[in-house]
């Protein structure tokens with residue numbers, strides 16, 4: 305947990321931004337896998353963690369924007385729980401740690417909410433992303449589940465996004481801690497990635513490391529020789545000479561902040577010349593996307609700079625043709641780079657995505673495009689100092705997509721379909737780093753994780 309004053313200040317800002325009514329923030333509960341006592345690993349709701357710091361299941365907080373009163377609702381441990389789970393800190397302990405003056409039961413919380421509902425004062429809550437949250441809100445507010453979804457508070461969403469988007473030094477420190485673990489993790493993977501090992505065994509080594517460090521995966525790891533499947537979670541392949549292994553993974557810091565790193569490794573220890581050509585284009589696209597990063601720059605411009613570099617690079621290799629600017633405007637690069645350049649990073653890997661991607665990444669100035677590829681861009685709006693974003697271009701050869709576009713002769717003024725026939729078994733390459741936006745421009749927080757070809761192959765050359 306951070307110092308108590310940090311949580312008090314965050315809540316005071318939130319209360320003043322929302323202005324009137326009451327705010328309810330729900331923490332997460334334990335969720336049963338196949339019966340109630342057999343639970344998934346606990347993960348606290350990130351907004352609750354941000355404003356209260358309590359990393360335990362079963363809590364909620366009520367903030368009164370008119371009076372400034374704050375109330376923590378949560379469980380008091382029963383004797384049976386002490387017997388089965390051991391003694392835990394009390395509700396009063398958590399309230400004090402978090403700087404909350406009042407605490408009590410959910411019944412008291414419901415009673416206060418009912419009193420507010422009898423007036424014209426609004427009750428603000430965030431979009432529930434778990435069924436349990438919908439039911440809890442429905443019960444607390446006397447609403448049906450469908451009404452709960454309809455009455456989410458846009459002013460609260462906007463205030464939370466404004467606060468959580470800009471990371472303080474203490475938050476950036478947490479992200480650096482997560483990245484430091486990722487750095488060790490990739491060093492380990494580079495040591496063990498070799499022909500004959502299975503994806504599953506490498507993943508087991510990854511998980512073993514993460515658990516031994518007392519950390520958690522920040523999201524389900526992608527570890528695959530079929531990198532063209534963007535979110536491939538199967539791990540049933542054996543790595544072979546000449547394969548590329550794409551690993552997109554993140555871990556949590558002690559405070560719950562995330563890293564999000566992708567590296568693409570040559571299983572043989574060196575790239576073939578064809579792999580090296582494509583790899584260099586992705587690397588150049590990442591550099592082009594990063595080079596633009598500074599406060600005031602719309603992130604969509606970084607995305608388009610990377611897309612243009614992908615296009616120019618593929619043109620130089622004879623896979624695209626025509627004017628690169630026209631090609632990017634038409635969206636031709638999206639055949640190879642069908643996703644956005646990156647997203648916000650913080651307590652969540654896709655930070656605050658549960659609040660609505662358009663509230664996080666777009667605003668009145670930047671509306672989401674409907675063009676294939678650009679439509680997947682999670683962050684378009686102007687960057688601010690203190691944002692942490694990922695920059696993760698890729699080039700993929702997706703046979704199903706190429707085949708369909710080719711059949712439609714789609715954008716064939718820009719795409720050399722015949723030359724692509726040799727690339728149907730290429731796979732995919734993505735390179736991802738975590739970038740802090742600074743007053744001067746940017747800092748690559750994960751620059752120590754090898755990615756240029758000499759460093760990467762050097763690190764893989766150390767294999768036992």
Ligand SMILES: [Mn+2]
Nearest residue numbers: 564694696736
């Ligand atoms: Mn990412």
